[in-house]
Amino acid sequence: MKVLAAMSGGVDSAVAAARAVDAGHDVTGVHLALSKNPQSFRSGARGCCSREDAHDARRAADRLGIPFYVWDLSDRFAADVVDDFVAEYAAGRTPNPCLRCNEKIKFSAVLERGLALGFDAVCTGHYARLEGGQLHRAVDEAKDQSYVLGVLTAHQVAHSWFPLGTSTKTEVRAEAAARGLCVAAKPDSHDICFIPDGDTAGFLDARLGTRPGAVVDLDGTHVGEHEGTHHFTVGQRRGLRLGVPAADGKPRFVLDVTPVTGTVTVGPREALDVTRLSGVRPTWTGPVPEGPWRGLVQVRAHGTPVPATVELRSAPGEPDELVVETDEPLSGVAPGQAVVCYAGTRVVGSATIAVTRPALVP
Amino acid sequence: MRAYLDHAATTPMRAEAVAAVTAELTRTGNPSSVHGSGRAARRVVEDARELVAQRLGAEPAEVVFTGGGTEADNLAVKGAYWARRDADRRDVLVSAVEHHAVGDAALWLAQTQGAHVTVLDVDVTGRLDLAAYRAALGPRTAVVSVMWANNEVGTVQPVAEVAREARAVGAVVHSDAVQAVGHVPVHFGASGLDLLTLTAHKLGGPVGIGALLARRSTALTSVQHGGGQERDVRSGTLDVVGAAGFAAAVDVAVATLEAEAAREAALRDELFDRIRAAVPDAVRHGASGLDPAAGLPGVLSVGLPGAPGDAVVMLLDAAGVDASTGSACSAGVTAPSHVLTALGVGEDEARSVVRFSLGHTTTRADLERVSAVLPDVVARARAAAAYV
Numbered sequence: 001m002k003v004l005a006a007m008s009g010g011v012d013s014a015v016a017a018a019r020a021v022d023a024g025h026d027v028t029g030v031h032l033a034l035s036k037n038p039q040s041f042r043s044g045a046r047g048c049c050s051r052e053d054a055h056d057a058r059r060a061a062d063r064l065g066i067p068f069y070v071w072d073l074s075d076r077f078a079a080d081v082v083d084d085f086v087a088e089y090a091a092g093r094t095p096n097p098c099l100r101c102n103e104k105i106k107f108s109a110v111l112e113r114g115l116a117l118g119f120d121a122v123c124t125g126h127y128a129r130l131e132g133g134q135l136h137r138a139v140d141e142a143k144d145q146s147y148v149l150g151v152l153t154a155h156q157v158a159h160s161w162f163p164l165g166t167s168t169k170t171e172v173r174a175e176a177a178a179r180g181l182c183v184a185a186k187p188d189s190h191d192i193c194f195i196p197d198g199d200t201a202g203f204l205d206a207r208l209g210t211r212p213g214a215v216v217d218l219d220g221t222h223v224g225e226h227e228g229t230h231h232f233t234v235g236q237r238r239g240l241r242l243g244v245p246a247a248d249g250k251p252r253f254v255l256d257v258t259p260v261t262g263t264v265t266v267g268p269r270e271a272l273d274v275t276r277l278s279g280v281r282p283t284w285t286g287p288v289p290e291g292p293w294r295g296l297v298q299v300r301a302h303g304t305p306v307p308a309t310v311e312l313r314s315a316p317g318e319p320d321e322l323v324v325e326t327d328e329p330l331s332g333v334a335p336g337q338a339v340v341c342y343a344g345t346r347v348v349g350s351a352t353i354a355v356t357r358p359a360l361v362p
Numbered sequence: 363m364r365a366y367l368d369h370a371a372t373t374p375m376r377a378e379a380v381a382a383v384t385a386e387l388t389r390t391g392n393p394s395s396v397h398g399s400g401r402a403a404r405r406v407v408e409d410a411r412e413l414v415a416q417r418l419g420a421e422p423a424e425v426v427f428t429g430g431g432t433e434a435d436n437l438a439v440k441g442a443y444w445a446r447r448d449a450d451r452r453d454v455l456v457s458a459v460e461h462h463a464v465g466d467a468a469l470w471l472a473q474t475q476g477a478h479v480t481v482l483d484v485d486v487t488g489r490l491d492l493a494a495y496r497a498a499l500g501p502r503t504a505v506v507s508v509m510w511a512n513n514e515v516g517t518v519q520p521v522a523e524v525a526r527e528a529r530a531v532g533a534v535v536h537s538d539a540v541q542a543v544g545h546v547p548v549h550f551g552a553s554g555l556d557l558l559t560l561t562a563h564k565l566g567g568p569v570g571i572g573a574l575l576a577r578r579s580t581a582l583t584s585v586q587h588g589g590g591q592e593r594d595v596r597s598g599t600l601d602v603v604g605a606a607g608f609a610a611a612v613d614v615a616v617a618t619l620e621a622e623a624a625r626e627a628a629l630r631d632e633l634f635d636r637i638r639a640a641v642p643d644a645v646r647h648g649a650s651g652l653d654p655a656a657g658l659p660g661v662l663s664v665g666l667p668g669a670p671g672d673a674v675v676m677l678l679d680a681a682g683v684d685a686s687t688g689s690a691c692s693a694g695v696t697a698p699s700h701v702l703t704a705l706g707v708g709e710d711e712a713r714s715v716v717r718f719s720l721g722h723t724t725t726r727a728d729l730e731r732v733s734a735v736l737p738d739v740v741a742r743a744r745a746a747a748a749y750v
Contacts, residue, residue, distance in 0.1 A: 028676075028680070067676075067679060067680065069672070069676050071672070072672075072697075108749075109749050110749075112748075112749040113673075113746045113749035116742060116745040116746035116748070116749060117673060117676070117677060117742050117743070117745075117746045118677070118742050
């Protein structure tokens with residue numbers, strides 16, 4: 001099989017590529033340049049797009065004896081991931097750019113280009129497993145990245161390969177060291193690669209400006225001011241700078257963000273609990289389940305999965321809607337986040353959360 | 363065997379250069395030392411200097427050895443500007459198709475050293491617009507730098523005219539002849555130039571040594587300071603091994619130039635015919651498209667409409683053919699070439715250009731391999747064009 005190994009310059013993708021080579025495949029490494037000006041992104045630390053990362057990826061490919069290329073996807077990344085990220089915040093939603101990058105870049109632009117060029121599959125260092133052609137969680141629960149792969153379609157899953165899904169991170173690091181890969185001890189990446197200093201609010205301010213507005217209580221009482229709804233995400237507690245303490249003295253959380261009116265609504269933790277949510281743009285990693293079915297849902301990358309009843313509702317002339325009723329409340333679910341549905345360890349599909357209904361509402 | 367068609371990036375070392383380098387690697391001696399070992403080393407360097415000078419129509423004293431073409435270009439552009447500039451003379455003229463070693467050096471002079479830089483337009487073949495040049499040239503011109511022949515499209519510039527007019531206004535005139543020396547006739551004395559850059563590895567010598575040919579009357583301010591070697595403008599211990607290999611390569615390249623240039627030009631044109639047979643809408647960029655004599659014999663710049671150049675190069679690589687998109691780029695990301703853009707080639711069209719460059723080891727078998735693999739390569743690259 002001709003395999004295109006996406007190599008970020010980190011330890012995981014290097015070991016994934018090495019395993020693809022060991023399995024006897026014809027492997028070609030490709031590093032994705034996601035910025036026109038790579039030095040403007042992080043330096044020293046760990047990201048997706050620095051010159052050091054491109055160098056590290058190239059050295060790993062050298063070590064494995066495979067051809068290596070840099071593909072410039074900076075225009076696509078800017079439009080499909082960065083601009084989308086900013087637009088989602090501007091609309092009061094909370095996007096996950098890594099998921100978006102997988103959906104639009106790694107398993108779309110790169111995969112489709114690879115297939116057209118004659119490759120059979122894209123191999124990445126994600127921690128997830130393919131079993132019988134189906135996408136499953138990784139065995140290392142702490143590292144499991146199946147959530148950010150939840151947006152893949154059956155076609156994309158059929159042409160993907162995740163060689164690390166049966167290993168723990170510790171094993172992968174040890175293997176990298178044993179193979180003599182210089183990235184063995186490189187730190188993991190954590191933040192958003194295009195916001196290297198981690199200052200998301202500052203990044204958004206530079207693009208959206210400041211848009212002052214009011215912070216109100218659940219009953220509409222004015223309790224503070226803010227400089228832009230894009231500074232807030234549902235479930236957030238810190239940085240509210242409220243002048244008026246809550247009547248019960250308990251901490252308050254962001255419950256709702258409404259950019260149109262510039263209003264941020266805050267309230268007690270209990271008001272964040274949600275048992276019913278509705279998702280749009282559903283995607284399926286395999287066959288589309290029919291009727292209501294019982295499974296597990298997860299709403300953030302390292303969130304706890306909870307049991308739920310899931311149903312796809314399709315009506316002629318209407319966009320498909322995924323309706324989820326959880327057995328126990330989820331806390332701090334924001335529109336824009338992805339809900340990923342599982343059957344046991346198998347990833348079934350995902351949708352973008354559009355509407356949530358608090359548990360308090362009957 | 364791979365088909366190596368990227369000689370403009372670097373070309374295999376000639377047997378004579380390998381022999382000269384190998385012999386010198388076994389000897390010890392700093393050419394600046396006064397003792398016997400030093401004198402022996404000095405002799406090798408001076409023999410090399412004389413041979414390079416003789417083959418290129420220069421005086422031995424006009425040969426300043428450098429660490430390569432980029433260093434020689436920087437010494438020429440910056441060193442001449444610093445030496446020549448005064449309150450009324452701060453203009454620097456460069457063509458739009460210069461290598462970054464000249465173009466970015468000039469840009470840096472503009473950004474930090476008070477230079478006024480004019481980038482001179484070229485025509486669709488990549489040849490300097492002489493009318494624009496004359497209009498920009500004047501008593502305020504400190505330095506003119508126009509390359510002898512272009513690395514991406516092969517176009518040869520009217521260097522003699524450029525030099526004559528620059529000298530008439532008292533400007534220092536330089537030409538980056540990295541791609542020209544050993545491939546087209548170059549006579550420094552007859553060129554009218556004050557400064558000329560060449561490098562060993564583009565003509566069959568080792569990487570890491572080059573030279574700036576500099577008239578004795580041309581003042582240069584040193585870029586790097588130290589022991590005062592090379593007329594006090596290029597300090598650093600002389601590279602005996604490199605100089606020996608460099609001179610051996612220049613000697614062979616120039617001696618065999620006429621026959622080799624004819625052979626390469628015929629192969630170059632045959633390669634384009636073969637490409638056209640496989641890809642009927644392929645186009646040729648640069649002077650080679652209109653007047654084969656106005657281009658380097660070994661450079662063929664081909665547009666393959668609808669086929670992204672980076673995909674073509676990758677697929678050719680997998681099929682055993684080494685070619686390039688424009689010039690090699692350290693960052694690894696292919697940006698539309700500034701040279702093709704200067705020729706008026708649109709951004710999309712520029713992204714579908716592949717450069718094949720032939721050299722002294724190229725044979726018809728290399729061309730046959732291209733013929734065999736190109737139809738499939740271009741078909742796949744075109745299919746992939748829809749993505750990204």
